[in-house]
């Protein structure tokens with residue numbers, strides 16, 4: 001019987017290890033032409049041990065799928081709805097009734113936060129949301145109070161790290177951006193008064209992308225960048241320094257204890273010379289180890305509450321910020337892990353792929369061998385295909401940068417064809433294209449096959465399978481018994 005006690009003992013210690021890791025969440029964005037069905041995504045979250053998820057809107061199917069999963073949810077209000085909530089508490093009440101109360105009461109969704117806007121003070125928005133964000137925040141809070149939910153559901157505003165700055169380049173010089181200083185103080189005071197957290201998105205990758213002189217090693221957690229000394233504190237990575245700039249800004253203005261959530265953090269894998277699998281793994285693994293250690297930053301000890309950006313690639317995101325924008329996922333668009341990230345929550349120590357993903361046929365659209373690179377239709381056809389599909393994996397420093405001219409053209413044609421669900425008419429580039437059953441994938445440059453489109457609400461067959469905590473325990477027991 002000793003083995004049994006040992007197994008039970010191990011089981012409990014493993015469970016407690018798994019449960020102590022409560023800091024890690026994921027952002028689930030849905031700007032994709034072919035999103036995975038919400039039930040599949042919720043299973044993916046559960047199987048990979050994510051205990052929190054952050055949404056950018058309040059999609060009905062997504063929330064329904066999260067029902068009874070136990071996963072903590074942050075629902076989002078998009079920026080374009082802020083004006084209406086700022087001017088009407090009734091509109092905010094309707095939103096809360098429909099998108100929060102109903103889901104909590106009818107399917108037991110564990111909604112914990114409402115994100116009011118998404119990076120509304122980003123300088124590229126030219127101040128469009130400066131007047132509406134705070135009143136919208138106040139009205140959503142009133143609506144939560146009226147609905148009797150203000151104890152369990154907290155409001156917050158996910159902000160870009162550019163809402164604060166440092167006068168001397170050191171964290172201790174941190175304060176809120178001068179042009180929005182008073183507004184930030186009003187928001188911070190409101191969050192503090194209502195027991196709500198400050199949410200900030202921190203992106204060392206973007207610093208590296210936008211500042212040619214940014215020291216690459218300083219972006220990582222295991223880097224050998226020259227450390228930055230700030231009084232008694234020493235900074236070895238950009239994340240700590242940036243986070244502490246916020247801690248200083250809060251402290252300087254009298255809010256040193258305001259909880260902080262890192263709403264987005266991550267590294268893209270394609271579309272730029274610094275966006276690749278090695279760097280993404282190195283950054284995200286470094287971040288996971290950093291927060292699993294529980295030490296915090298020099299200015300704020302303790303666990304860090306964070307949501308990785310992002311769960312899955314989104315092929316319909318705007319590429320205005322850069323071609324990397326469609327490649328933030330730790331999973332591909334179809335739920336395959338991109339690299340062996342250990343988020344500390346699975347038995348195997350690596351990511352588990354999405355289950356029961358339904359693909360289209362194994363066929364691709366490529367350039368005909370008989371077609372000539374000099375055909376005057378080539379340039380037009382490629383720019384047409386790329387404009388309506390996704391060519392962000394082509395170009396300098398990307399996963400498909402090694403393709404030759406014909407490979408490039410085929411890649412563009414195939415992307416267009418798959419995005420159009422392999423319609424015959426989507427592989428009719430004049431005299432240039434043909435359908436093939438031979439996978440044109442070369443090395444790390446994948447010619448994808450699209451997944452079947454999801455038509456909302458129709459597929460609910462997977463609900464429930466993994467939502468019983470018991471089955472998780474049972475898997476653990478099996479795992480322990482077989483390994484003894």
Ligand SMILES: *[C@@H]1O[C@H](CO)[C@@H](O)[C@H](O)[C@H]1NC(C)=O
Nearest residue numbers: 057058059094095096098099
């Ligand atoms: C609920 O959220 C969805 C998705 O964000 C939005 O389209 C809808 O307008 C919201 N409902 C109300 C009543 O505000």
Ligand SMILES: *[C@@H]1O[C@H](CO)[C@@H](O)[C@H](O)[C@H]1NC(C)=O
Nearest residue numbers: 122123124125126127128129
């Ligand atoms: C912001 O202003 C610039 C310059 O006036 C303009 O080019 C850009 O389109 C504006 N952006 C938004 C989001 O309004």
Ligand SMILES: *[C@@H]1O[C@H](CO)[C@@H](O)[C@H](O)[C@H]1NC(C)=O
Nearest residue numbers: 394395396403404405406408
């Ligand atoms: C392939 O396409 C990319 C992006 O359009 C371009 O930068 C590259 O030069 C092309 N390569 C060849 C060999 O044509």
Ligand SMILES: *[C@@H]1O[C@H](CO)[C@@H](O)[C@H](O)[C@H]1NC(C)=O
Nearest residue numbers: 370375376377429430431432
């Ligand atoms: C297709 O190719 C044939 C033979 O090479 C040529 O006669 C015809 O004009 C081409 N059609 C188009 C639309 O380019």
